[in-house]
Amino acid sequence: MAKLHYEAELSQVMIAKQLGVSTATISRLLQRARAEGIVRIEVRDLVAPDTVGQRLAERLGLRRVQVIDAPAANAGMALASPLGAMIRAEGLGPGSVLAVGWGRAIRTVMETGLPQIPGVLVVPATGGLQQQAAHFQINEFVRIAADSLGGVPYFVHAPYLPSAEARPSFLADPAIRESVALWDKIDVAIVGVGLPHALNAPEASVATASEQLLVGAAGDVIRHYFDTAGNLIVWEGEARLIAVSPAQLRAAKLSIGVATGEAKAVPIIGAARAGLITALVTDLRTAGAILAELDRQGV
Numbered sequence: 492m493a494k495l496h497y498e499a500e501l502s503q504v505m506i507a508k509q510l511g512v513s514t515a516t517i518s519r520l521l522q523r524a525r526a527e528g529i530v531r532i533e534v535r536d537l538v539a540p541d542t543v544g545q546r547l548a549e550r551l552g553l554r555r556v557q558v559i560d561a562p563a564a565n566a567g568m569a570l571a572s573p574l575g576a577m578i579r580a581e582g583l584g585p586g587s588v589l590a591v592g593w594g595r596a597i598r599t600v601m602e603t604g605l606p607q608i609p610g611v612l613v614v615p616a617t618g619g620l621q622q623q624a625a626h627f628q629i630n631e632f633v634r635i636a637a638d639s640l641g642g643v644p645y646f647v648h649a650p651y652l653p654s655a656e657a658r659p660s661f662l663a664d665p666a667i668r669e670s671v672a673l674w675d676k677i678d679v680a681i682v683g684v685g686l687p688h689a690l691n692a693p694e695a696s697v698a699t700a701s702e703q704l705l706v707g708a709a710g711d712v713i714r715h716y717f718d719t720a721g722n723l724i725v726w727e728g729e730a731r732l733i734a735v736s737p738a739q740l741r742a743a744k745l746s747i748g749v750a751t752g753e754a755k756a757v758p759i760i761g762a763a764r765a766g767l768i769t770a771l772v773t774d775l776r777t778a779g780a781i782l783a784e785l786d787r788q789g790v
Contacts, residue, residue: 492517493524543778547771550785551763554745555770558778566751566774567599574749574772575606578679581745585610587678590735591636592616592713593629594683596749601635611642614673616680617713617734618651645670649733651714652699658731674735677743682768684750684758685711701727710758712740712767719757721764741766753780760784
């Protein structure tokens, strides 16, 4: 009966005739369905995304925030346009450096496309990750981004976490050295925000055994871990990373976190407090979860 009324949109009179009962019975059963939670009715507050974005920027201390209202299933693709507008607003041109991170959201926005900015230099924010999953292919994201922008791709053909003995050799390679040198000149970085390991499925993570022990971590940006207060957490492989450093991210004109999902609320807050992101592109649901978490924390 509830499906007929709320999903098929039949009137109570039509349902009564179809089921051979009185309209009073239908009315009573509809009330019971709502009382027992079989039917739930939600009235959403109409809050402009721009207003929410301003509130987030103020409360997280971010330079820029773009919030879009889009269905959860299409949120990733919908982020590409505001991300492109944010990048363009920074006035990038030939010789400007754009660093690209990895993750599902990054993959989606890169494949959706970025605006034409001919001559921009595109570099990965970390060495390659030894995983087959599509969202780990950071050098491929660089190629796609450079093709979309009309820019010049630079690749880092080295593992993100080599052995302590092998790291100097990788960094001594002329091609790798040329790419890594661009990290000191980053104008804009586009990075994902990782979930805590407790919430991240094993197949979705490249975390080592040492990283898995970081139970106090609220999340990470390019494997730089932080707690909820934004304090960086040192781990065994930190010094071996071939990746943009926290200092280099903080020195960029803009470090843009691209993330959606209510579970990302705490990691996004921690990343902002750590200074690893100075801007954010997200959707309305995630923004609401962030504000709710800030209210819960009393800040």
